[in-house]
Amino acid sequence: MLPWQYQCIILGTGNAALCTAISAVESGCDAARILIIDSCPPSWAGGNTFFTAAAYRTCHEGLSDLLSIVQKIETDEERLKRIDVEPYTKSQFMEDIFRLGSGKSNPALVSTLVEDSREIVGWLAHDVGVRFMLSTHRQAYDVGGRFKFWGGLVLTVPDGGKGLIHDLMKKVTDLGIRFKWETTATELYVEDSKHVRGVRVKNPDGSIETLKSRAVVLACGGFEANPQMRAEYLGDQWINAHVRGTPYNKGDGFKLVRDLPVNLRPDFVGDWGGCHSTCWDFNSSRDEGSRNLTNAYTKSGYPLGLMINALGKRYVDEGADFRNYTYAIYGKATLTQPGGFAFQVWDNKSRQKLRVEEYGDEVTTKVQASSVEELAELLEKEGLEDKQAFVATINEYNEAVETFNMECPNKTFDPSVKDGLGTQSSSKKLPIPKSNWAVKIQEPPFISVKITCGITFTFGGLPIDATTAGVKKGNKGEIIDGLFAAGEIVGDIFWGNYPGGSGLTAGAVFGRRAGREIGALVGQSEQ
Structure with missing residues (x-):
């Protein structure tokens, strides 16, 4: 047995975190040795995902391409005859991100997001069990007796974010993945000043515990629920913004990486003045x-x-x-x-x-x-x-x-x-x-x-590798061994503005990639 108790520890319980956990099991990790930690109680599970409309932006070839994704109730022939869905191409998706981000978005991250977008909704629907439906109630208008979709969005989930978290949590629970609630990560555990190998946490009873793991995934959101950080990075007026989602996204993940040894510390990237x-x-x-x-x-x-x-x-x-x-x-x-x-x-x-x-x-x-x-x-x-x-x-x-x-x-x-x-x-x-x-x-x-x-989420965040979702250290592009990130804590994707529905897609895409990489690392380590 290798010296770590867990193969993977994931901070957060939103879309990105749960997709990471599911992907890690699919990629060879032992579900019993994956631990998901959240500072919130179980009643607040789901992070900001719970509060979304659960729209996923994906490139597609039109309505016929999406029929295998949506629930059977959506494929009623008479209903389909009244629905118009124009194809949404990869080039359109990329253009939307770069156009709204004034061309500042990281090309590698955007490319991965767009290239994986169609595959990820198929994976969520068929392998994970997410119940997609056509978003006729939010993304289509009745024009002359026909439902016409607009704005590049088509897919959502029944009951929005509530329904999405229900589906993701069911899969994670069925796999046997464990949770620790009301537990705060206070420090990343580093071995030999080179490798992230776990976290130190404060348990609900106040005790401090070191949990060792082959990999740690930061999927714990941005700093939108922290008024002081909003004022520091976004401006004083942002103290008065209303928090749209969870009150637990206070930027704790950024503190963890800020306290890493200097040789491992990543640069914060992206639009730290935007949200x-x-x-x-x-x-x-x-x-x-x-x-x-x-x-x-x-x-x-x-x-x-x-x-x-x-x-x-x-x-x-x-x-x-x-x-x-x-x-x-x-x-x-x-x-x-x-x-x-x-x-x-x-x-x-x-x-x-x-x-x-x-x-x-x-x-x-x-x-x-x-x-x-x-x-x-x-x-x-x-x-x-x-x-x-x-x-x-x-x-x-x-x-x-x-x-x-x-x-x-x-x-x-x-x-x-x-x-x-x-x-x-x-x-x-x-x-x-x-x-x-x-x-x-x-x-x-x-x-x-x-x-x-x-305020929904902040745009500034951590630099990650577009292929593995591994967190990069410094400005040299080297990946920190054992540390990954997905979801709102990732920076350099959205600048100033963003096309609706692309946040959940990004979280799922890079969460799945992190899980795959962790599965490969665990396989190599435990042979």
Whole structure:
């Protein structure tokens, strides 16, 4: 018997961590000698994954290519005849990441993510048991009696992140993999100043224990739930952001690597000033997501309406792109507004297209009025400082829409494509355009929802090898023996913005690769 008790210790219980564990067993590790550690109690299992919409972005060849992935209920012939899914190619996926990341993303990591994306959802569906379905409720609009998908996303899981964690945990539990809950890793255990061979932990009873292992995987998230680190790296205003997911992602993994011997210490890489944030319900908790409502606090219906700040002014182009490509940055845009909040506004016609899961009466508080002027009066109690400016903004917007329609009568509203229905005509231009889906706000009743910024995960992280997910030391590209990383703690993939659904895919891709490499290392070590 070799001197380590475990073949693999994994920190975290989200998508990346659980995929790593499953992959390690598939690759030859003994499930009884894999240990998953989390600082949270079992009731908070799942990390940020639990709070997601469980969308996986993958390249594919169209609907027929995905039918083997989704549940049988999705393959009803009559239903399929009404569904349109355009192929999403590898080049499109890569282009989306680089376009939204201003070309700064690590090419090797992006290439691996994209190349593995189709295979990983097949593995999750067929080998792991994840119950995929077509995301008609979030990613498709009914246009002329047909469900038309948009924004490059097609796949999700029943009951979102809750359902995904249920499926992953079932597989891990069935394999016999062990867990230690409410246990905090305090230090990486290093042998001969060269090899990571385990962790020191603080147990629930306060005792300190050294757990030896051939490999350690950091899959314990970023620092989004740590207000001090948010202020240090993102800016002081980020103290006021609402935590969208787990309160346990406090950046503990970064402290572990920061305390490594100098010869092993990795450089932190990627966009340490950036994060994924979204428009979030103002009335949500500031410090943690809701285990019940999870992703329902997201307020992503802004492409169908307007977003107006406390001074009565618009501050973003609500129709700049599909929601999948703007929501990760519009939370930040909202946080920088006076008071750190804003109002989303629709008329009766547009409100009918809002998703009930985000805007239902049991989910969010809506202000409703019979006129724009009355709406402004009511919103004054919610923090609107300039009622006249609010009314003027909507009136000016309506005028711009009307002028555009007169100049471009062939443009028609279609939320499933970037329809070009805008506000900028030769005779009238708004200071901030609405580039697509611009329709007049004119049919009562008018409604509004107060929003703020919900922070999801941070972009800066650890450098990893694109093939093995091994953590690199220094800036020389050498891999630290025995240390791996996957999920939100990995840096240099997303910069500034990201295409929705690619985070879960990345976590699964690099988690699976880490598990494979660990299986190979264990096989070599224990021959």
